[in-house]
Amino acid sequence: EADIYQTPRYLVIGTGKKITLECSQTMGHDKMYWYQQDPGMELHLIHYSYGVNSTEKGDLSSESTVSRIRTEHFPLTLESARPSHTSQYLCASSEPGTGANVLTFGAGSRLTVL
Amino acid sequence: GESVGLHLPTLSVQEGDNSIINCAYSNSASDYFIWYKQESGKGPQFIIDIRSNMDKRQGQRVTVLLNKTVKHLSLQIAATQPGDSAVYFCAENIGSGYALNFGKGTSLLVTP
Numbered sequence: 001e002a003d004i005y006q007t008p009r010y011l012v013i014g015t016g017k018k019i020t021l022e023c024s025q026t027m028g029h030d031k032m033y034w035y036q037q038d039p040g041m042e043l044h045l046i047h048y049s050y051g052v053n054s055t056e057k058g059d060l061s062s063e064s065t066v067s068r069i070r071t072e073h074f075p076l077t078l079e080s081a082r083p084s085h086t087s088q089y090l091c092a093s094s095e096p097g098t099g100a101n102v103l104t105f106g107a108g109s110r111l112t113v114l
Numbered sequence: 115g116e117s118v119g120l121h122l123p124t125l126s127v128q129e130g131d132n133s134i135i136n137c138a139y140s141n142s143a144s145d146y147f148i149w150y151k152q153e154s155g156k157g158p159q160f161i162i163d164i165r166s167n168m169d170k171r172q173g174q175r176v177t178v179l180l181n182k183t184v185k186h187l188s189l190q191i192a193a194t195q196p197g198d199s200a201v202y203f204c205a206e207n208i209g210s211g212y213a214l215n216f217g218k219g220t221s222l223l224v225t226p
Contacts, residue, residue: 043216105157
């Protein structure tokens, strides 16, 4: 069972609302990631972090922002949600150090913006 | 954004048969590959990995084959079971420390 937790699992909100998707891991991993996945499609990296106070944008442009104040916590925020943000958001983490990079994923947060 | 519909290739196999799922990659600098399984409503789960200095690796009921000449990766599942029904993704890592790049998944459907 993965030790990475995402909340909420499902969220339906109206346009213009601010939302934060939570992600926490108890494995002490330095590296954390957010991927966006539309139904039946591949995963696209939108944000990553190599440690506290380190955040970078991924390959897919996203209007979301992230923060990394604590090692175990990597929340993702949308200041003003739009229907185009409807998607599944997957958080992952990986072990510290260089080399092989096996990601452990959370169960995902499925966001629907009306 | 939201997709219009499913775009996954689908593989349908009978229970007990062997399954082969294929993946092509384009970056010759990729040095590490992972297969993930994603069941409905869940995040991807690690199945098996292989480094670029190998051409075959075996796990429990699964084998990954890597052909660097044609940049091709395959996942073989022996004696496929209903619990194997899921979407399978290959992912590649280039160098050290960076996130994985995921390919388009393949939906495996196991019929009784």
